Amino acid sequence: MNTPPAEAIDPITRICRISKQIVHAFRLQFLLVGALAFTQIAHADQNYSQQMFFENSLSPGSYFYSSGKASAPSTLTLVNGKLPIETDTFISGPNALELQWDSAPQGGWEATLHLYQWRDRFVDFPGQNLYLWLYAPDGIQSKDLPEIVLQDTEHNFTQPLELSGFSPNLKAGQWTRVRIPLHRFVTASLHPFHPHRTNTLIFVQGAGDHTIHTLFIDDIRIEDDASTTQPELPTVQGVHAAGYERHIDISWRPIRDPNFDQYVIYRSMQGGPFQPIGVQRPGVNRYADFLGDPHITASYKVSVRTSSLRESPLSAAATASTHPMTDDELLTMVQKASFRYYWEGAEPHSGMTRESMPGDDDIIATGASGFGIMALIVGVDRGFITRQQGIDRLLLITSFLQKADRYHGAWPHFLSGNTGHRLPVFGMFDNGADLVETSFLMEGLMAARQYFKGNSASEKELYARITNLWQGVDWEWFRATPKRDALYWHWSPEYSFYIANRLTGWNEVMVTYLLAIASPTHGVPASLYYTGWAGGGIHNPYADRRTYDGIPLYVGTGTGGPLFFTDYSFMGFDPRDKRDKYADYFENNRNQALINQAYCIQNPNHRKGFGANTWGLTAVDGPKGYVPYEPTLHLDDGTVAPTGAISAFVYTPDASLLALKHFYRDLGAQVWSIYGFRDAFNLQQNWYSGIYMGLNQAPMVVMIENRRTGLVWRNFMANPEITSALTRIGFRTDSSQALSGKEQNDSVPGAKAH
Numbered sequence: 001m002n003t004p005p006a007e008a009i010d011p012i013t014r015i016c017r018i019s020k021q022i023v024h025a026f027r028l029q030f031l032l033v034g035a036l037a038f039t040q041i042a043h044a045d046q047n048y049s050q051q052m053f054f055e056n057s058l059s060p061g062s063y064f065y066s067s068g069k070a071s072a073p074s075t076l077t078l079v080n081g082k083l084p085i086e087t088d089t090f091i092s093g094p095n096a097l098e099l100q101w102d103s104a105p106q107g108g109w110e111a112t113l114h115l116y117q118w119r120d121r122f123v124d125f126p127g128q129n130l131y132l133w134l135y136a137p138d139g140i141q142s143k144d145l146p147e148i149v150l151q152d153t154e155h156n157f158t159q160p161l162e163l164s165g166f167s168p169n170l171k172a173g174q175w176t177r178v179r180i181p182l183h184r185f186v187t188a189s190l191h192p193f194h195p196h197r198t199n200t201l202i203f204v205q206g207a208g209d210h211t212i213h214t215l216f217i218d219d220i221r222i223e224d225d226a227s228t229t230q231p232e233l234p235t236v237q238g239v240h241a242a243g244y245e246r247h248i249d250i251s252w253r254p255i256r257d258p259n260f261d262q263y264v265i266y267r268s269m270q271g272g273p274f275q276p277i278g279v280q281r282p283g284v285n286r287y288a289d290f291l292g293d294p295h296i297t298a299s300y301k302v303s304v305r306t307s308s309l310r311e312s313p314l315s316a317a318a319t320a321s322t323h324p325m326t327d328d329e330l331l332t333m334v335q336k337a338s339f340r341y342y343w344e345g346a347e348p349h350s351g352m353t354r355e356s357m358p359g360d361d362d363i364i365a366t367g368a369s370g371f372g373i374m375a376l377i378v379g380v381d382r383g384f385i386t387r388q389q390g391i392d393r394l395l396l397i398t399s400f401l402q403k404a405d406r407y408h409g410a411w412p413h414f415l416s417g418n419t420g421h422r423l424p425v426f427g428m429f430d431n432g433a434d435l436v437e438t439s440f441l442m443e444g445l446m447a448a449r450q451y452f453k454g455n456s457a458s459e460k461e462l463y464a465r466i467t468n469l470w471q472g473v474d475w476e477w478f479r480a481t482p483k484r485d486a487l488y489w490h491w492s493p494e495y496s497f498y499i500a501n502r503l504t505g506w507n508e509v510m511v512t513y514l515l516a517i518a519s520p521t522h523g524v525p526a527s528l529y530y531t532g533w534a535g536g537g538i539h540n541p542y543a544d545r546r547t548y549d550g551i552p553l554y555v556g557t558g559t560g561g562p563l564f565f566t567d568y569s570f571m572g573f574d575p576r577d578k579r580d581k582y583a584d585y586f587e588n589n590r591n592q593a594l595i596n597q598a599y600c601i602q603n604p605n606h607r608k609g610f611g612a613n614t615w616g617l618t619a620v621d622g623p624k625g626y627v628p629y630e631p632t633l634h635l636d637d638g639t640v641a642p643t644g645a646i647s648a649f650v651y652t653p654d655a656s657l658l659a660l661k662h663f664y665r666d667l668g669a670q671v672w673s674i675y676g677f678r679d680a681f682n683l684q685q686n687w688y689s690g691i692y693m694g695l696n697q698a699p700m701v702v703m704i705e706n707r708r709t710g711l712v713w714r715n716f717m718a719n720p721e722i723t724s725a726l727t728r729i730g731f732r733t734d735s736s737q738a739l740s741g742k743e744q745n746d747s748v749p750g751a752k753a754h
Contacts, residue, residue, distance in 0.1 A: 048281045049121050049358060051261075053130075053201065054113060054220040055092045055279065057085045058670060058688045063097060064623070065114040074107030074205055075212075076100070080686070083111055086216045091133045091175060091309070092262065093278045096218035101146070105208035111146075113220070115199040118691045119621055120360040120425065123153050125196045127223035130180045131307065135216040139172035144209050150185050151200035156193040158185040160204055170215075177308065182222070198222065219307070226308055231259055233312035236302040241320035244333055246668050247290040248320045250300045254285045260304040265289070266314060268299040274314065286344070290669040297321040327657060331704050332382065334646065334660065337676030338697040339379045342372035343393075345675065345692075347417035350404075351396035353694040355414065355425075356621075357675075363425060364417045367437035367568075368694030369397070373444030374571050374712050375701040377451045381711055391458050394448055398465040401441075407433035407491060409473035409522070411441065429499055432492035435478045436503070439512035442470060443572040446515075447716040475516035475524055486532030487516055487524070505533045505542055506556035511569035518725035526728035534582060543582045548631075549598040551591050554583035559599065559631045560592035563618040563644040566651065567699040571706070572716030578731045590651035596644065597655050599631030607638035609683035612655070613662035616644025620680040620696065623687040638684030642677035647699035650707040676700065 057063040062082035070076040077084060077100035090096040101109055115123065130150075145167055147160035167178045187193035201220065238253035250265060265287045266274040280287050291298065299319040305311035325333065345357055352364040353372040373394065380390040404420035405412060410433035412422040424431035449466040452459050480488040480497040489501035489509075503509045513533040516524045534542045534555075541557045548559050556565070566589035575585035600615035619628040622639040629635055645659035663671055670688045671678050679689040679696055705711045716722065 050125055051127065051221050051223050052281075053115060053125075053198075053222060054097065054218075057095055057097070058690055059686045060670065061085065062686065063113070064685070064687045065116050066097070066112060067114075068109065068111040070101075070109035071107050073102075073104040073210075074109045074208075075102040075104075076109040076111060082686075083113075089135055089137075089216055091218040093264075093276045096133075096135070096216045099146070099203060099215045099217060100212065101205070102210065102212045103144075103146075103205045103208045104210045107208065108205045110205070111203045113201040116690055117199065118358055119356045119626075119693075120363055121358070122360070123197050123199050125198060125222035127221070128182055129223065129225065130182060130198075131219075131221045131223060132178045132180075133175050133218045133220075134167065134170055134178055135175045135218075136170040136172060137214055137216070140170045140213050140215065142167050142169050144207050144211070144213060145170075145215075146203040146206045148180070149188075149202040149204060150193065150195065150198050151202065152194045152197040153199050154191065154194065154197070156187060156189040156191050157202075158193050159188040161185060162206060164206070179225075196222075221307055223307065226306065227259075230310065233257070233260055233304050233306075233310065235313045236263070236304060236315040239300060239302050239315045239318040241298075241300050241318040243320035243322045245294050245322060245325040245330065246292050246665055247288050247672060248298055248300070248322060249337075249674070250287045250289060250302070250318065252285050252302050252315065255282070255304055257304070259306065260312070261307045262305055263287075264303045264305055264311065266301045266303070268301075268317070270297070274299070274301050274317075284674075286340075286674040288673045290672055291322055292668065294322050294324045330660065330664070331649075331657075331708070334664075334676055335378060335382060335701045335704055336384050337674070338701045339375050339384055341675040341692055341694070341697040342375050343379060343385060346372070346393075350400040350415075350417045350420070351393050352400065352415070352417060354417075356691045356693050358691060362417050363423055364415050365437070365694050366411045366413055366415065366434065367440030368698070370437075370441035370444030371568075371571065371695060371698035371702070373397070373441075373448050375698040377447060377712055377715065378701050378705045380451075381705075381709075387452075388458070391452055391456075391462055394452065394462055395458065395465075398445075398462065398469065401469055402465065406472070407493060408477040410435050410438040410478070410491070413437045429492060429495050430490055431494065432490065433478075434490060435475070435487060436489055436509050436512050438473060439509070439515050440568060442473065442515055443511050443569075443716065445469060446719050446722070447572050447712050450715040450718040451711075471519075471521040473515075473519065474522040475519050476522045478516075479524060479528070486528060486535065487512060503532060504535060506561065506565065508565050508568040509533070511573055514569075514573060514722065514725055514729075517729060518719075518721040520721055526725070526730075529580075529729045534580075548595045549602070551595050551598060553591055553595065554588045555585075556588075556592070559595050562628050562630045563593060563596055563616060563641075563648060564695070564699070566592055567643075567647050567703060568695075570650075571699060571702045572712060573722075574706075574710070574713035574717050576713075577733055578726065579734050580729065580731050584734055586651070593645075593648035593652045594655070596631050596648070597652070599636075600640075605633060605636050605638070607636065607684050609640075610638070613658045614640055614683075615655075615659060616641050616646070616648070618644035620693065621689065621691065622680055623682055623685050637682065639680050639682045639687075641680045641696065642671065643679075643696040643700055646677065647703040649700075650703040653707060 062079035062084050066083040068076050068078050084098045085095045086098040087095045142164040145163040147162050149158055149160050151157040166180045182195035236252050240251050242249045263280040264276050265278045267277045268274045299317045301314040301317050303312045303314050347364045353369040355363045355365040376390050379385050380387050404415050405422045413434040414423040414425045416423055445466045452462050478487045487503045490499040513529050517526050543555050553560050597615040600610040601612050603610040617629040617631050618641050620641040642663050645656050649656035671681050675692050679691050679693050681688045702712050706713050
């Protein structure tokens with residue numbers, strides 16, 4: 001890139017450019033994902049999704065949500081079919097898009113940007129203008145700029161619009177913001193184009209000048225014109241930096257001001273000048289700077305700015321250093337970061353867990369909230385928050401649950417955090433009770449009932465509330481058929497048992513049967529454990545024993561299924577020293593995890609990166625949406641979920657710690673952020689998830705702790721109803737497992753006496 005002399009660079013460019021050395025040092029670290037601080041009742045995710053079209057690429061080298069094609073003699077530079085990214089010059093750090101083309105007469109090209117439509121993202125841009133920041137290293141005459149086409153969610157598209165009509169000549173080495181009123185885009189498809197539902201932006205060949213041009217594009221938004229009043233922007237206060245092994249965590253006090261659009265994070269290395277390294281959106285008051293070096297000191301300042309780059313003064317500096325960490329410290333680091341999803345990112349009116357972040361701010365997930373409650377117990381026990389803070393949060397949650405929609409005592413899968421009413425996210429028939437999600441919620445509440453069983457007034461109130469909620473679930477109602485030999489997942493006040501999803505294992509719902517049998521008020525016979533959960537008609541695949549790579553599976557089919565089968569029911573239920581007539585479930589779960597790793601070592605689909613330290617196939621949102629990934633050829637596209645391997649730490653500490661260290665130390669810049677490990681990644685496709693899932697962060701917190709101290713297991717199992725239910729089902733003690741379990745717990749990092 002040709003660099004103009006310093007006096008020729010405008011102030012905006014000075015702010016927004018950094019050197020290659022600095023960029024490579026932090027290896028493209030970017031926070032696409034964040035959450036609201038619990039104390040700040042705002043809707044940052046929704047505002048962000050209704051304004052921002054492109055901010056950064058999480059994937060290194062190229063932007064995953066892009067594509068392109070050229071027709072000779074025109075050319076378009078692509079990296080594996082995607083647009084490359086620029087890491088030296090940007091508006092919203094740490095990168096921008098790079099568009100390089102040669103428009104030849106009789107040729108053509110197109111470069112397409114797709115909106116990243118994460119889970120529950122509703123496309124509805126209320127703004128009236130499309131804004132783009134453009135930068136031409138060598139300058140470009142406006143007549144030589146490409147044309148632009150928009151497409152909406154219904155695949156309606158517009159006529160090409162010449163950028164030259166809205167952009168001046170681009171001076172070399174200078175950022176220029178281009179404004180295009182949406183009403184200037186005219187439909188060219190069969191049906192009307194809906195500009196506020198835009199989900200695709202396409203650059204196409206303009207004038208055929210047969211010259212190679214390079215254009216950087218950044219911070220693409222759809223928003224209204226800026227206000228004519230320009231109030232002074234406040235200075236960020238309370239910046240704090242904490243060093244870990246390979247990254248530094250930066251936090252600050254929230255700014256409650258509607259007049260800014262981004263936080264900007266600046267870094268100084270070794271006493272050098274402060275340079276911008278990344279951005280964060282309003283409502284999220286934390287940033288993770290992955291440096292990759294365990295022996296480095298850095299200082300940080302934070303500002304706020306508008307989308308037109310009007311910026312506040314920089315905050316006071318905060319300094320921290322990275323440092324080598326023990327295995328014990330790494331485990332605590334992962335637990336603490338993942339715990340923040342439920343503490344800082346909770347829906348503020350209810351205290352409950354959001355389905356995903358980013359996502360719809362109002363959608364809270366019942367089952368994920370139960371998992372979050374178990375993570376809260378760990379957070380208190382590890383000192384991440386105080387005991388009273390934990391009690392207060394649970395009092396808020398239980399108060400909300402007392403008033404929220406319930407059907408025969410069971411809650412829906414999804415609730416509105418604002419109203420407590422049902423949200424039929426999965427369709428019209430799934431609009432009532434969800435017994436499985438209710439059981440995950442009760443799993444967390446029952447563990448909390450024992451952990452916070454104290455003599456203070458608030459603890460007694462909490463115990464009474466949880467007991468009342470527990471006794472109010474009518475498990476018996478969900479025996480839907482005349483045979484009444486099983487439980488059913490859903491019931492709707494409008495459609496009854498229309499979905500008719502019979503709960504039969506091997507899968508994640510064992511705890512549903514355990515709790516239904518344990519209920520002191522609306523319990524079901526213990527026989528349902530065998531006719532329902534472990535029953536399957538004439539041929540029962542539940543105990544279809546098989547081996548994979550010499551590793552036996554006593555229950556389940558194939559290779560056991562996604563790894564979340566070994567988590568969801570076993571975050572509270574302690575399988576050690578217990579077996580029914582089919583299996584020792586600690587051993588079976590451990591073997592399922594070992595099979596998962598063995599499959600990735602063998603790597604029959606030849607996926608990039610798979611191996612002993614890269615495994616963990618379980619259900620997540622992958623590059624093409626939700627897939628229940630498991631170690632089988634047809635359910636393996638190369639997507640790995642850190643929660644899969646790391647939550648298996650309770651069963652496979654050595655293999656899980658190997659994966660944890662690889663994910664953090666080697667892939668950290670792409671997979672580590674403010675809430676720990678991102679939901680998933682796919683090295684084969686150079687894809688990294690931009691979201692966190694409420695179902696996936698807590699198992700890492702809880703299952704690490706269960707391996708270290710048995711904390712959540714011990715408290716869930718302390719409920720006398722659970723012990724009685726296991727006896728009636730016919731679980732028996734396996735003394736050899738009890739001994740081996742104790743020996744294993746004594747040997748793992750971070751074990752402490754209780």
